[in-house]
Amino acid sequence: MSTQKALLNVAISDAFPCSYLSDQQEQLLLLIDPQLNGRHFYPTLLANGFRRNGDQLYRPHCRLCQECQSLRTPVQQFKASRSQKRLNNKNKKFRVQISTNTSTQYFSLYQNYINKIHKDGPMFPASVEQYDDFINSTWNEPLFIEIYDQEKLISVSVTDQVKSKKNQSWSAFYCFYDPTYQHYSLGKFAILSQLKLAKKLGIDWLYLGYYIEKCQKMNYKTGFMPHQRFIGEQWFDFN
Template sequence: MTSSDFKLGITKTFPCNYLPQKEERLLIAVDERLHNSKSYAWLMTQGFRRSGDQAYRPHCEHCNACQSLRVIASEFSPSKSQRRNLKRNQQLTLKTSNTLKSEYYPLFEEYINTCHQDGTMYPATYSQFESFLSSSLTQQLFIEIWQQTEDGNSLLVSVAVTDVLSNALSAVYTFYSPSLRNKGIGVYSILMQIKECQKLHKEYLYLGYQIDDCKKMNYKNRYFPFEKFINGHWYRTDNVKNKNE
């Protein structure tokens, strides 16, 4: 398949959400033949992502800062700092679900309203929670992280919304308790998604768009080895110089 075989739409330009003084526009997979799990998996290999049931890819005239990145999970080995993160959070418990539960919403609301007050999703709403995170395009996996409280109960502290593809998982969105931010819960959630890839014998974990000049979007290139989608091709990067960091 090639993108020229399908009907694609292009949005109007609008202010970029990530880089000041920049404008962005998106390529949208509007062709109904692309609205299924097999085609969605193919779209991911072409640098697309999804929001709800809409698959898109940046299509900016004068900028290519957004580069799709996927971790080669089958070869991943944690760095020294990532091993410290795993040890620091070893008391946490992992569970998985195939359903977007209403019980997730209070954690989602707390995360958005605390950590992303400058974002387009603030303030959080339940309808936004459902439309953004659920999808009929493919099977979903919700990776839950639980913390035991002093009274012996378990508290949900993170949910990684993950799409299941034929040979990969795709990290759609992760929300977590802001109180655990200083313990690297975001990093831990990614490490758990990689672990799930390995458990399910998936080759890749798609992490979305790496944007080097955006503080909120430049953390994805720390999980080696990885591949970036640049000008229609995937290019591999191994951690040679900083393998012990």
């Protein structure tokens, strides 16, 4: 870990059942007082494998498992695969736009997504309080990348903007979409849309959260090439 990160106050959570691997217990390394330190140290922490959840910044700190690997894509070097090009072509009728403000439409879309797609997960059932605690932050102002089918909002990608002296990054925080459009692979299309917008805006990195090889819900992220994975306190290239 970097010297800057080592100077921060952190805590280790109690162990609890892992949300991704049923045979594992999970523990988290948590930043103390993120409301005071989050904004300033977010770039450093993100580059050291941390993620955001509401105000909190955390990363896995499990004694017996190292499966979670932070994954990021160098935006300007990204090249869509044949299947990704086909998906872009399939969804070319949809309109993509960036908003800097949240919308009253978001919660109903989020609620429908959680209650139908992730009803076996820890965020079910969705509630306004749970949504606010998860998505919103007192120290961070995300972008909202919206996808429309004509005038109908069908997907929202909450995307954090992270600027440092060295580079500008986006962190793909969370995506939720209309379950009736599931056959359009909107989760993957949302990432492709973020990459396209980020490239136009000169963004250096798009962080995609954690890759977990043994978890089917998480290992699709390796399809965005090239990319780097954070393993043993270092970033490694995958081409």
